Amino acid sequence: MGLLVEGRWQDKWYDTDKNGGKFKRQESQFRHTVSDNGPFRPESDRYHLFLSLACPWAHRALILRKLKGLEAHIDISIVSPDMLENGWEFSDYPGSTGDKLYGLDYMHQLYTKAKPDYTGRVTVPVLWDKARQTIVNNESSEIVRIFNSDFNTLTDNKLDFYPAELQPAIDKVNDWVYHRINNGVYKTGFATTQEAYEEAFGELFEGLDYVEQILAEQRYLVKGQLTEADWRLFTTLVRFDPVYVGHFKCNRQRIADYPNLSNYLRELYQHPGIAETVNLDQIKRHYYYSHTMINPTQVIPKGPELDWQRPHNRADKPI
Numbered sequence: 001m002g003l004l005v006e007g008r009w010q011d012k013w014y015d016t017d018k019n020g021g022k023f024k025r026q027e028s029q030f031r032h033t034v035s036d037n038g039p040f041r042p043e044s045d046r047y048h049l050f051l052s053l054a055c056p057w058a059h060r061a062l063i064l065r066k067l068k069g070l071e072a073h074i075d076i077s078i079v080s081p082d083m084l085e086n087g088w089e090f091s092d093y094p095g096s097t098g099d100k101l102y103g104l105d106y107m108h109q110l111y112t113k114a115k116p117d118y119t120g121r122v123t124v125p126v127l128w129d130k131a132r133q134t135i136v137n138n139e140s141s142e143i144v145r146i147f148n149s150d151f152n153t154l155t156d157n158k159l160d161f162y163p164a165e166l167q168p169a170i171d172k173v174n175d176w177v178y179h180r181i182n183n184g185v186y187k188t189g190f191a192t193t194q195e196a197y198e199e200a201f202g203e204l205f206e207g208l209d210y211v212e213q214i215l216a217e218q219r220y221l222v223k224g225q226l227t228e229a230d231w232r233l234f235t236t237l238v239r240f241d242p243v244y245v246g247h248f249k250c251n252r253q254r255i256a257d258y259p260n261l262s263n264y265l266r267e268l269y270q271h272p273g274i275a276e277t278v279n280l281d282q283i284k285r286h287y288y289y290s291h292t293m294i295n296p297t298q299v300i301p302k303g304p305e306l307d308w309q310r311p312h313n314r315a316d317k318p319i
């Protein structure tokens, strides 16, 4: 685990000391978009997605690629689940691919290929442009939107997970789901003081309790329509019982203990194409093996037993 400073790799863990033990996530730095009139045009086989199957942020992008029929147009490279002193690396771990474009050993080499003096964290996902040999975007919330709409002329896939009329409602939900839940599990797990842990823990479970209430009344997070807000929540929910409960000490209760959330999780998991984007082995391996300051033995728990293929009751909801 580390970061690049003026293009040189440094092995350093997150510094929580200056924030009273609190984990603060950095802003992503490559923020271009794909459009008909900019430098990054929507073209088949021009872009490549670098991702980790373990990472919830990368998982959103993988899901949208699948749902929007982009697999034939945008190929992927999957890093190793192990993120240790060299950060994300490429290997032949089962389910990973190696770097299909350049045969690099480490993800940080891709960042310096794009920007030789880059300073910052080396994160996934990365949307890469093969034509210009640079990073288009490394912010998953934006990659999700690029996939949702910017390749429609190529795919003719009109599914819309961010429809104009629902955007204000989706933005509102995303905002608190991000702070309390998606990033909330990290704030809880990476806290290095009791106070910071308890604050994040409280906000996380308030957030989950609130979602449980919403899902008692409607099928999805925004007005009974499946949107990006649901996929963004899904990637955290699917990691919750196998990893966050134990590894990140998010243990007031499991998703399995929430009737609505657990049915909702199963519905999303059973959505066509989604189960194959979930690699539980890599998910568990990444967190338990890479975060050595939380789990120095690197022992990976065997459980829990999960059955997300069981029937769900979500079709009964009025909206």
Ligand SMILES: N[C@@H](CCC(=O)N[C@@H](CS)C(=O)NCC(=O)O)C(=O)O
Pocket: 001, 002, 027, 028, 054, 055, 056, 057, 058, 087, 121, 122, 123, 124, 125, 138, 139, 140, 141
């Ligand atoms: N805001 C970014 C965050 C991505 C992110 O933090 N990914 C994690 C993996 S789950 C990562 O690559 N961490 C490496 C690091 O922070 O050095 C996004 O959503 O794309």
